Amino acid sequence: MMAVGAGVAGRPTWAEIDLRALHRNLAWVRRHAGERRVLAVVKADAYGHGAVAVSRALVAAGCEALAVTSVEEARPLRGAGLDVPLLLLQGLHAPEEADEALRLDLVPAVGRLDALDSLEAAAERAGRCFALQLKVDTGMARLGLALDQVTPALERLTKSDRLELVGLMSHLADADDLASGTPSAQRARFSAVLAQVRAAGFAPAWIHLDNSAGLAHGPTSETTAVRVGLLLYGADPTLEGGFGLDPVMNLYTRVLHAKNVPKGTRVGYGGCFEASEPTRILTLPIGYADGLPRAAGGRFSVGVRGRRVPLVGRVSMDLAAVDVGPACDVEVGEEILVFGRRKELVIPVEELASAVGTIPYEILVGVGPRVPRIYVGSYGVD
Incomplete structure (x- = not known):
């Protein structure tokens, strides 16, 4: 494993680049070429x-x-x-x-x-x-x-x-x-x-x-x-699906802050989300400067503990918020999958792109330079 960019310990948002998935996607391309x-x-x-x-x-x-x-x-x-x-x-x-x-x-x-x-x-x-x-x-x-x-x-x-x-x-x-x-x-x-x-x-x-x-x-x-290009990185340019490609980029962050809030609490700029019941709000150190589009709030859900939870409020430059519900005990430091694959949970980058009205190309290249890339797998064929 190799890191390029700021250390993960310094800022808990990172992109895991799976070179093994890249090799598998290249093999898919070869079969079809x-x-x-x-x-x-x-x-x-x-x-x-x-x-x-x-x-x-x-x-x-x-x-x-x-x-x-x-x-x-x-x-x-x-x-x-x-x-x-x-x-x-x-x-x-x-x-x-x-x-x-x-x-x-x-x-x-x-x-x-x-x-x-x-x-x-x-x-x-x-x-x-x-x-x-x-x-x-x-x-x-x-x-x-x-x-x-x-x-x-x-x-x-x-x-x-x-x-x-x-x-x-x-x-x-x-x-x-x-x-x-x-x-x-x-x-x-x-x-x-x-x-x-x-x-x-x-x-x-x-x-x-x-x-x-x-x-x-x-x-x-x-x-x-x-x-x-895009096929190698595991995304579908046709948005039809069914190609069996593996995501090469898995974008992660960790919970920065967690708080229980009462019914009626408004979250984020403009207070555009209002809790309809007592709930638990997690603040994530990722924003549109890191590749999570501003429009994703209220339209997309991320992954924690193997399940999807919705982004709420407006995504800001550096922060985003999720609502995990009143019964969830997720704490500071726990890992969040924004898109990609973690064990059995898969969140396609195409889904995020569709949610905000764009294409997967724009999402991938929008993952900013302050997000370190962590390379998994070798440069050779595993």
Whole structure:
């Protein structure tokens, strides 16, 4: 077990990161990906789980490549000795990053024609080739080459002896909603672009379109890789459930204060909760600065002693309150499961997200930096 961040003894709210669960989820992804390679998305500090530790665990378990958003996110991974292919999902944020990106052996996703200039210039200065992937906009309308820019990009790559096309990618806009019809249309456009690329004489090793939701509904037939994030962390991007994944982050806190209150007692800012009978209120040292949304009060329940108890009143920046009822003798220092798994009790992060009208991605990355991460399991395969 390893802790990263403030010590648990110093502040009794922590996130347990179960690397054994991560390995099991990676195995699930592999089974559903078939022969495709796995490109693990570890952007945003591995969705709040800790990018270096998670990346080490994934690579030790055989993950073939990693993806982050930027050179800034890539630096600590290379500094940690991780030498697998490392994709920059947003490419370069500025031309000045090209030299460092090449030095770190990063693979930019190129979604603008002018980005090729910066890459080629850096490659010329270094006297070596720059590996890249083309990112094509097939319907997301954010990053990526327009469909009519694919031919000019391929012509440019054909003429260059410094730029090496190693991948083709796009991003699904509605993979979690098959009824929308958008995934089918995007897959058709991607297939057409892939045919263009191959007709131009290129054979990129990395061909990927499916994100976590896309893989959950069945990977695109022509692809050679899947690009997954949320599934690895044990959450369901479709919110349909039934995938049998294990939560990797288990968020805990301990009771900071406990008091019995009479009927009519109002709790928290604005007194928006009023006890309808004498009861016991527990105050927890966790708030929206730690990843428990303000709106969770009155809409979500946490776990204590293997059962669920409701959050009451407004969640503040640092504190939250729960009502355990008049007969409960829970005391200061007892452990509370906010979400994740503890023994037989499972509180899905998706449930918290749904309660406050958001998505599990936002909940996971919202677990703040003052919450220490405690790593359980080894970096290798247990």
